Amino acid sequence: MEILLALMIGVLYAGGIYMMLRRSLVKLIIGIILIGNGANLLIFLLGRITKGSPPIIPGDANVLTEAFADPVPQALILTAIVISFGLQSFAIVLVKRAHTVVKTDDLDEMNATDEDS
């Protein structure tokens, strides 16, 4: 499964980079989201994957005794997912706003700050 996960991560990164290299603003955001997902999976994989034993202490015990999944990468990813949502929502609305103002989705037409360019 690890090899398969690595493959998925590679595909997510490659797709994300490809989308970031496009001229469309929307594609840029999609690219960032893909890379974000890839990064989450990467952290998850590097924290080593464990099947069927979540880091939740059973009702009658005080500590985890058996093998359990590492909680630290999970906490990290959870934070990352939430933060990237903040970023995405802001970026999406910004694109929308940019589109209403300058009527284009093309980054190349946006790269000058002067009015008359």
Add this chain to the structure above:
Amino acid sequence: MLTAILTGFLFSVFLVFAGRFFKGKLSILASLIPLGLFVYFFQFVNRIANGEVITRSYEWVPSFGVNLVFKLDGLSLLFTLMITGIGFLVFAYTSSYLKGHKYLDRFYGYLAAFMGAMLGLVLSDNMISLFTFWELTSISSFFLIGFKNTSRPSRKSAMMALGITGIGGLLLLAASLLFNNITGTYSISEMLSMSEAIKGNQYYWLGVVLIFGAAFTKSAQFPFHFWLPGAMKAPTPVSTYLHSATMVKAGIYLLMRFTPVLGGEDIWNTTLIIVGGITMLYSAVHTVFRTDLKGILAYSTISALGILVFLIGLGTEEAYVAAAVFIIVHALYKATLFLVTGIIDHQAHTRDVTKLAGLNKVMLPVGIAAILAAISSGGIPPSIGFVGKELIYDATSHSELVVILLITAIVLTKIFLLYAGFVAGIKPFTGKLPEGISEARMPNFVMWAPPLLLGTLGILFGLMPFLVEGPIVKPLVAALGENPEEIHLRLWHGFNMVLVLSAITIGVGTALYFILKPSYKLESAIGKLEFISPESILKKFMAGFKWASSYWTRFFQNGYLRNYVSMIILFTVLMVGYVMLGKTRFVIDYNSLTKLTISEIIVALVLIAGVCYTIFTRSRLAAVVAMGVIGWSICLIFVFYSAPDLAMTQFSIDTLTVILFVLVLYKLPKYLNLSDVKIRIRDGILSAIFGIIIAALALQVLAEPVNNEIGNYYADNAYLEAHGKNVVNVILVDFRGADTMIEISVLSIAAIGVFGLMKLRLKMSDRNRYQDK
């Protein structure tokens, strides 16, 4: 001693506030400062002559071994006396030369700061403070050379001088760091005792090259000499001060200071002889081709500096004595000639030597000063110049190298220098007074007295060489690490080969003066060779450098986001790929891997298909939906591998994102086809390689052992300390609670931003502006 050095700077700061009151008749009072300093340093003469070395130490940055340590020995003494003595005369002279000038106060400010920097330079015993003062002289001389800041050539010359000497300063800093690395100290005195260790070090040559770089740029040695003639654009008092006694001698000072530390090796001596020899001959010949008085003096200055470097290169005690005397000789006659040139320029409004003659009829004292200086510069008895020249010939003829060649070079140089001295000092004051300058009048006292004083000193020291022998020359030679007991300066050395050489020099030089008249024809002849001069080569190089850097900048900083991204990715791919290909063994331990199930394979396929669909679809909406599919696949992976919290979060966030995307973007048009196939293939290949590298990297990391210490800590303490059973949740809200709180505030800021953007309405005018496009 610190006060003495700081006086110049303090005065300069004082002028910022009080300059307005200082422009009129009061301005001559400024010369009291160098005079006071001269008296201060003069009182040490006896103690230094007795072999004493005066040291003052002030803490500056002790933790880095950088302290303000000032050392006054024979070498420093000569320079401090020249700086303050000639400084006094220049200060006084300026008050009349620039009388009523709008920025006279500013000029004094620069001059005083420059003087302070020079004093600091020649007194510093710590390499870092030496470097600091060295740079300060470059900076303050920049303002002095560019003083006529409304003239373009003047500004350009100032930039050139700053550029060349500034590079030299950086080399000096590098040399300081290198020597500190070898010896563990910045103190020059301490380096002196570790001379052997430095010479034995494998980087000795590098240190020598760096010191040479600093000294040659400052002292205008070939091929860095061209900034000096350019610096003649400055007002004449500046030229006098910078080129006779101070700035350009700083390089000579540096070489002398480091002679006991670095000298005695072939690389040191031979290089100095070659560079000094080329410089002295090259620029001595150049004087013939100039018609501007200051141009002649500039080239003869470079030539004199070449002689000094040459003498230091010879490295014998005789050569050091000759160098010590020649520094005095040169300072006296060159300052005189510059001051006289300034007077001529001021009174007759021309410096063209072809037009000047007969000025002795209107300004006799000036003429006397100039002729005395010319005699000294030509090395004619009984001037100190003669003593100096005899010593130079003597030292050269005793060198162990190719004596004939060196003697020829030095005699030729001296002949041309005599010619230059005569042209600058005698020609304007003999013959008939021509029409064009007949209205020239006698200057006032403060202008003609300084050159006359200096010119007279040149003869006086010649008649009584013991005046400089005991107080100046002997301590200086001692400071260079030689034994000064045997030194006896004499005007008359008896009949010997040196005297014959002197006679030849004077005879040929005088003949040359009468045969060869300065003319425009000669000047334009040399102009044709200008394209191969170091100056034009440097200018071409600068132009090329400018072009290359702007091309470079435009290539990398072109304003297109995707180019920046692809550069970063390409760089990462190349670096990481290179290391991975070279160093990594691609070993995967298949036994340690988790087993695959059919459902996982399906999820993976769905995810990959989703990514492909997102990339290739032409509909924005479809892409967004495909992204939702990707998110949910990841969600399933989290479910399979024991991360229920992640799965829940991922699911809700992903759904939200898709909804937001659809709500906001459904109005937008379809994608435009913005790039052609070639670019897509190129980007595709780049991203594919990056993806492969990331995947390979992940697999490599998996082969390394894992450290679960932190995870175990949380797992062990989650319930006992924080009373929660879901460890991930406990980490977020308890152990790392503060982080989560900050995260929430970030989210709220984003939410406010989103809200603001949604609600913002454009003003009618703005809307129209954009719709016009």
